[in-house]
Structure formats: C-alpha cells, structure tokens
Amino acid sequence: MTVCLPELERANDLLAASPFAHWLRTEAVEAHGRIAVRMHVDEHHIGNPFLRAVQGGIVASLMDYAASLTLSLYLGRAELLRPLSVNVSYLRSVRDRDCLADAQIVRLGRRVATLTTRAWQDDAEKPCAVSQYTFVLS
Amino acid sequence: MADDADLLDQRRNDLVTLFIDDHPMARALGMEFVEGDWNRVVCRLPMRDDLTFREGAGLAPGVLLTVLDGVFGLSVCMRVPVPQAIATIELKIDFIEDARTDADLVFTGECYAIADNVGYARGEITRQGDGGLVAGGSATFMLGTRGPTFFTEAAGEGA
Numbered sequence: 138m139t140v141c142l143p144e145l146e147r148a149n150d151l152l153a154a155s156p157f158a159h160w161l162r163t164e165a166v167e168a169h170g171r172i173a174v175r176m177h178v179d180e181h182h183i184g185n186p187f188l189r190a191v192q193g194g195i196v197a198s199l200m201d202y203a204a205s206l207t208l209s210l211y212l213g214r215a216e217l218l219r220p221l222s223v224n225v226s227y228l229r230s231v232r233d234r235d236c237l238a239d240a241q242i243v244r245l246g247r248r249v250a251t252l253t254t255r256a257w258q259d260d261a262e263k264p265c266a267v268s269q270y271t272f273v274l275s
Numbered sequence: 276m277a278d279d280a281d282l283l284d285q286r287r288n289d290l291v292t293l294f295i296d297d298h299p300m301a302r303a304l305g306m307e308f309v310e311g312d313w314n315r316v317v318c319r320l321p322m323r324d325d326l327t328f329r330e331g332a333g334l335a336p337g338v339l340l341t342v343l344d345g346v347f348g349l350s351v352c353m354r355v356p357v358p359q360a361i362a363t364i365e366l367k368i369d370f371i372e373d374a375r376t377d378a379d380l381v382f383t384g385e386c387y388a389i390a391d392n393v394g395y396a397r398g399e400i401t402r403q404g405d406g407g408l409v410a411g412g413s414a415t416f417m418l419g420t421r422g423p424t425f426f427t428e429a430a431g432e433g434a
Contacts, residue, residue, distance in 0.1 A: 156325045157335035181303035184345075185360065192300055193363035194344035198337025216329060219373065220336055225366045 140167040148172050148206055151217050158202055161195070165206065166237070169261055172210065173239040174203045183233060191231035196238075196266050197223065200254040203238035204270040208250055211242060212274075221249075221271045229265040234258060236265070248274055286356040287311070294349045306342060314354040314386045316346050319403065321379045333374030339400055339410050340368055346384035347414040351394035354386040355418065361394065362420045368412035378402040380409060392418045 148165035152158040152174070162177040176182070176199045184192025205217040212218075238256040250272040255264040295301045295308045295318065304326065309317040320334070320342050328335040344366055351361060374380060384398035394416040400409040 155329050155335065156327050157337055160325055161337065181300050183299060184348075186299065188360070190362075192341060192344065193366060194337070194341030195300070197340040197344070197366060198335070201335075201337045201340065219328060220370060222369045223336075223340065223367065225340075227363050227365070230362065 139170055140172055144172065144210065148210060151206055151209060152202065155202070155217055157198070161198055161202070163199065163202055168237055168239060171239055172207060173237045174199060174206060176236045176238075178231075178233045178236060188230065189233045191233065191236065193225070193227055193266075196227070196231050196236065196256050197225045197268065199236060200225065200238045200240070200256050200266065200268045201270070203254050203256075204240040204252045204268075204272075207240040208242065208252060208272055211245075218272050218274075221273045223268055223270050225266055225268040227266050229263070231256070231258060231265045237261070240270070243269075246274075250274060283313075283356055287313075287353050290349060290352050290356060294345065294352070298345075300341070301345060304338065304342060306345065309381070311349070311353055314350060316350045316353060316384045318342065318346050318382045319379055320382065322374075322376060327376070331376065333376055334380065336368075336370055339370070339374065339380075340366065342380075342382050343368060343384065343398060343400060343410070343412055344414060346382045347386075347396035347398060347412075348416060350384040350386040350396050350398070351389075351416045351418070355389055355394065359419045361416045361418050364393070364415045364417050366412070366414045368410055370410050372407060372409050374400075374409050375402065378404050378407075389418070394418055 182195045240252045240254040243251045252270045256266045257264045307319045326338045388395040397413040399411045
C-alpha cells in the first residue's frame, strides 16, 4: 500500500493551515505505506536540556497532529479536527533528532471516533510513545 | 530546622528558574510562573497567534498538552525537591472547551501523591478572567531516572 501524491499534498495543506504545526516543525510524509507526520526536532522541543530529551508534551503534540490528520483526511474534512481526549504512554526517551508519528482508526462511529497513534525515531516497531485519541464528530 | 526550610525554599526557587525562567521550551512558548508551594504550581500562558490550531482559533491542543506536562512535572519536583531526574510515564487530558482567542490560559498542577518512586499529578487549564474550564488532566512520572539531575547540572556538578 502506498500513499498517493494528492493525499500527501492535502495532508501538508492541512498542516500548513495550523500555526502550531509550523512551530513544531512538522511535515506530512509517507512511512510504512501510510501518512505519517515527521517532526524536525529543534532546541525549543527539548524538555531535559542535560539529556537532550524531547519534552513529553511535544511528543504528544506530534501524535496529536498524526491523529487529527489521519481522521480529517479519511473524512475529507477541510480543517483538522480537534480531539476530545488523549491518553499517552511514554515508552522510551526521545532524543534530539527527527521523530515520526502515525495513526490508525480503531473505530469510526456516527458521533465518536477512536484512534491509536505511535511515535518513533529509528524503528517504528520500537515506538517511543503510544496514545489513544477520542474525537467527537459534528 | 530553619536551615532545612531555607534549603527547601532555595531548591524550589531553583526549580522554577530551571523549569520556567531559563528553560528553552518554556521560554519559546511564553510560559510565566504565577505561584507555587510544596506540591502545587500555577503558570500562565499568554495567547499567541503562532501557537493556534488554525488561523482565528485558540491555542492548539498540543500547546495545552505540552504546558500542562511541564506544570505537572514541576509540581512533582516541588514536592520532592531532592536532586533527581524525572520522566513522564503517562499523560491524560480531556479537552472540555476550545481555548479561545480572547483569553490567556492558567495552568494549575498539583502533585497529590508519591509512591514507589512514582509521582502522581493532576490539574486543570482555565481561562484567565472568567475562570472557564478548558481542560483537565493527570500524569504520572518516574522519579530518579537515569542521567544528570537539574540540581547537579545547575551547580556545575554534572558528569
């Protein structure tokens, strides 16, 4: 499975319309056959300056965009959807190099959508964080 | 006893400096320390257009996640102000109302328990002015993780 170019362009248009996505230094890319969000880690993403580890909330923000982007693209929305709730588990520290995140729709109901996300650096099979997102659809 | 109390106060002041005033991420986001005590921290985040979810909207959910995580972490360190590194294990947030463009936000974090080297924090995000609830959340932190501590590095004693 591959991501078609128009879908990738649409994903980057959605991210470009979000000022905080720019602050995070994100871009939509293809990874493992699906849309992912890549974050170019910068000094202002670092939570522990002594370990050069990215702050947990920044990693959650990256997964936030992966979930919103995946759901908005699937539903053909013109704007990124905002989540209702998020639950993040941190598995490994995130160091100061690029980090990626993607999302999967677990269930899409009439009013509620549930997605899982993962964030990784070197190996997607060894995520540094996973999360579950809930969205209310209007 | 007075010396111990003074030392704790000094360490808590140092933590605020390290977590907020001198911290690159906190400074880049514009976080401001409002008040704090032995287990509770209050910070303010001014509304800024470059941190919004989309043009004309309020602050992005990711901004709320990031700042609340920082406030939770600081509240845990305030409760146990001994030299040690900490790491977030879990973070949960419910977004109750959209952050609006006409109000700065107030982040309150409270470390309500420490057990088996795990710190537990909970808190909320409210609008400054009318006090409207924007989000609520909780987090757990592992204490004493690997690596240099903020205190040792600040004192120039790091590895």
